[in-house]
Amino acid sequence: MAEPKISLKDVEHVARLARLELSEADKERMRRELDSILSYIDKLRALDTEGVEPTAHAIPMTNVMRDDMPRPSLPQEDMLANAPERSGEFFRVPRIIEE
Amino acid sequence: MLASLTVHELGARFRRGEATPSQAAQAYLERIDALDPQVRAYLTVTREEALKQAAAADLRFKSATPLGPLDGVPIGLKDVLCTRGIRTTCGSKILETFVPPYDATVVARLREAGAVVLGKLNMDEFAMGSSTENSAYFSTRNPWDLARVPGGSSGGSAAAVSADLAAATLGTDTGGSIRQPAAFCGNVGLKPTYGRVSRYGLIAFASSLDQIGPFGKDVEDAALMLRAIAGHDPLDSTSVDVPVPDYAAELGKGIAGLTLGVPAEYFIEGMDPEVKAATRAAIAALEKLGARTQPVSLPHTEYGLAAYYLIAPAECSSNLARYDGVKYGLRAPKARNIVDMYSKTRAQGFGREVKRRVMLGTYALSAGYYDAYYGKAQRVRTLVRRDFQQAFERVDLIVAPTTPNVAFKMGEKEDPLQMYLNDVFTIPVNLAGLPGLSVPAGFTRTGLPIGLQLIGRPFEEATLLRAAHAYERATEWHKRKPALP
Numbered sequence A: 001m002a003e004p005k006i007s008l009k010d011v012e013h014v015a016r017l018a019r020l021e022l023s024e025a026d027k028e029r030m031r032r033e034l035d036s037i038l039s040y041i042d043k044l045r046a047l048d049t050e051g052v053e054p055t056a057h058a059i060p061m062t063n064v065m066r067d068d069m070p071r072p073s074l075p076q077e078d079m080l081a082n083a084p085e086r087s088g089e090f091f092r093v094p095r096i097i098e099e
Numbered sequence B: 001m002l003a004s005l006t007v008h009e010l011g012a013r014f015r016r017g018e019a020t021p022s023q024a025a026q027a028y029l030e031r032i033d034a035l036d037p038q039v040r041a042y043l044t045v046t047r048e049e050a051l052k053q054a055a056a057a058d059l060r061f062k063s064a065t066p067l068g069p070l071d072g073v074p075i076g077l078k079d080v081l082c083t084r085g086i087r088t089t090c091g092s093k094i095l096e097t098f099v100p101p102y103d104a105t106v107v108a109r110l111r112e113a114g115a116v117v118l119g120k121l122n123m124d125e126f127a128m129g130s131s132t133e134n135s136a137y138f139s140t141r142n143p144w145d146l147a148r149v150p151g152g153s154s155g156g157s158a159a160a161v162s163a164d165l166a167a168a169t170l171g172t173d174t175g176g177s178i179r180q181p182a183a184f185c186g187n188v189g190l191k192p193t194y195g196r197v198s199r200y201g202l203i204a205f206a207s208s209l210d211q212i213g214p215f216g217k218d219v220e221d222a223a224l225m226l227r228a229i230a231g232h233d234p235l236d237s238t239s240v241d242v243p244v245p246d247y248a249a250e251l252g253k254g255i256a257g258l259t260l261g262v263p264a265e266y267f268i269e270g271m272d273p274e275v276k277a278a279t280r281a282a283i284a285a286l287e288k289l290g291a292r293t294q295p296v297s298l299p300h301t302e303y304g305l306a307a308y309y310l311i312a313p314a315e316c317s318s319n320l321a322r323y324d325g326v327k328y329g330l331r332a333p334k335a336r337n338i339v340d341m342y343s344k345t346r347a348q349g350f351g352r353e354v355k356r357r358v359m360l361g362t363y364a365l366s367a368g369y370y371d372a373y374y375g376k377a378q379r380v381r382t383l384v385r386r387d388f389q390q391a392f393e394r395v396d397l398i399v400a401p402t403t404p405n406v407a408f409k410m411g412e413k414e415d416p417l418q419m420y421l422n423d424v425f426t427i428p429v430n431l432a433g434l435p436g437l438s439v440p441a442g443f444t445r446t447g448l449p450i451g452l453q454l455i456g457r458p459f460e461e462a463t464l465l466r467a468a469h470a471y472e473r474a475t476e477w478h479k480r481k482p483a484l485p
Helices: A008-017 A024-046 A076-080 B007-016 B021-039 B047-062 B105-112 B155-162 B179-185 B219-229 B273-288 B301-322 B338-349 B352-365 B371-391 B416-421 B427-432 B461-474
Strands: B042-045 B074-078 B116-121 B168-172 B188-191 B212-216 B259-263 B292-296 B397-401 B436-443 B449-456
Touching: A008 A024, A008 B352, A024 B301, A024 B352, A024 B371, A024 B416, B007 B021, B007 B047, B007 B219, B021 B042, B021 B047, B021 B074, B021 B116, B042 B155, B047 B116, B074 B155, B105 B116, B105 B219, B116 B155, B155 B168, B155 B179, B155 B212, B168 B219, B179 B188, B179 B436, B179 B449, B188 B219, B188 B461, B212 B219, B219 B461, B259 B273, B273 B292, B273 B397, B273 B436, B273 B449, B273 B461, B301 B352, B301 B371, B301 B416, B301 B427, B338 B352, B352 B371, B371 B427, B397 B461, B436 B461, B449 B461
Parallel strands: B074 B116, B074 B168, B259 B292, B259 B397
Antiparallel strands: B042 B116, B168 B212, B188 B212, B188 B436, B397 B449, B436 B449
């Protein structure tokens, strides 16, 4: 058996970062699946990329500017229409600061 | 039968007064009623709205002032494209009730061209998948064999075109999600150059790879659709300001004098021998039409998939952070605090594959792993791009199979990695930002479609379409229709 690429503890840590609640059964399954994918991805190690520039976008472009002209936004009521919960003209959320 | 016609044939009938847009919309809606319970391409059918748009098109033809080749033509849209006032789910439970307040630029452009929107098409959740089995709602079937997948993630868009449930459709392609289902369903699917088509209003999966493109019953239809949606858009800063040619007018010029490259790396161990044979036969047919061929090498092809499965999940984990239950979509009830609300909402709203990719991407971007995974993948992406650049110094187009296999059975690929391997020939094109097209190139002995992939230089969609059109005219594959009950 090869050393696992990712531990249950790693899965719990990453799930916290991703704000994703996982059940105990989900965690082990996720660990197994990520392990298999990461093992496949490991083939990249064989490739020498020393001195190769990274590509973020295939079509090179930088600093696309437009004139700083005011223009109307989408109507507030339209933007609030999909809110799961609202309070007047605000999106309502559960308490953020613990007492 | 109006629903079996191509876009250009339908348009000709409208102009000659032999049919009206209302009749066409009605014909498609009836066919959707009769067949979609089996094919399951549509998530939402916009009947009333379609008939209203068709009636408006009727008047334009009556007064001899049609808007162009798409006026009155019934189309379908992948449910990843925002449609004002029409529910847009992205195939996810997290957006089950989401009604966008605006149209995606491509939707607005098709509406301005007079196209009639029949509805929204099924897809793998957030466009993550290769079979449409990852839809949170139901699986779409392959019209050629209802026990098989239509491919994905734009499976609904591909199945709808092949089953004559829309004259043409739009899909999106991040790692093959237009070309692979086009190959599986036996129609023409085109992924444009990155930046050719505005992504404004496209629900983002992997922003540096996503691109919107058409499915057509033939090459000319794909050309007409691309012409309508392509072009610079100030609302998408990655859309490029390059003139949009009249793609349909470029067709019919033939391919004499073009040099086609055949990459050895796209004929691999384990691929379906019938796909291999069909691809070889198609290359021979292209030679007979006057093209020269020569071998090219794309040596980093086998690393493309691994790089993609770091880059796409990394971008996805960032893009999907917005689904937090605050401004739209699902919100989990009974949360203890806001973080608990986020975590429960995402647990309940996302399906298994989406969670897997969010996790993989978060991991690849997290402290201590960024350089080893994400940074490495971006460097490999450079090598994949260079392979193509070097090949295109010597050839005008690259020809290859679209997929290593034909449509597989539903439930056949349970292991995520096995599903990913299906995209090995389409992914490098996205990494390099190039245009790619799949055109029908035959059938297996059991009657399943095979796709030929053409890959071009950036912004040379016209050359792709011209070559595909020449091939299509020399063959009859695109005329075959699935026998639906």
